[in-house]
Amino acid sequence: MTRAGPAKALGLMKDYGGLAPGMNADIAIYNINPDKFPSDGAAIEKAFAQVAWLFKDGKICVEDGKVVDMGHKKTFWVDAKVNENKQVMHDIREKFLRYYSVNENNYPVPESYAPHQHIISVDATQA
């Protein structure tokens, strides 16, 4: 459950950060007994340095401490719909022209850099 906080902060609580039916099964299991938690720093570091079992999207990737699969990667990106703002676009264009060695047309990376997309759609036009 160590990722519950970040999942909540990023607005991904529906799919990530918990153990419940329908949620994404990305689970790391550590060989630690919470009732006999080590107080010694070296023991804590050792305990968290290697997972016992790891599931990515429900697929076993680490089995009994051994890596058996690399799993699948996903590229997360936020598709925020905003109202057009001429002043902002003007300022961005000016920053590119004055300070950057690239311009706004070759700044974006091609689609091939973002395989297996997970799009978070946000409508900010009414904000």
Add this chain to the structure above:
Amino acid sequence: MTADGPFEHHLHGLNHLKWFNVDVELETAAGIVPFIYDPANAVFCSQWAVGLEIPLYAKDPMRCFITTDHPNAGPFTRYPRVYSWLMSKKTRDALLNGFKKADKVIGATNLANMDARSRSTNWQP
């Protein structure tokens, strides 16, 4: 590590360590200037202590997220070491008292006075 060539030049001017850059003039031309936390330097030791005070003072640990801005300021493979500093007062005290200018660092920060925190493992979302 940053993708800002001129800033790498600035960092290199600060510590005079070896500076490596892919291409200083291009956008996202990544470079590295090593930073070594010298245990004999009171400023570096205080930086380390302040970095731990922030999460330890957090009222709600569920709103405190571990990140080193990987890989810029530290690789995520070192997170277990950060956990050990956060979770073990014994480890923090051993490091604090081992610094060359321990008295100065302990006087300038509040890390030595902070209690060992026990983190709840039965948190519900």
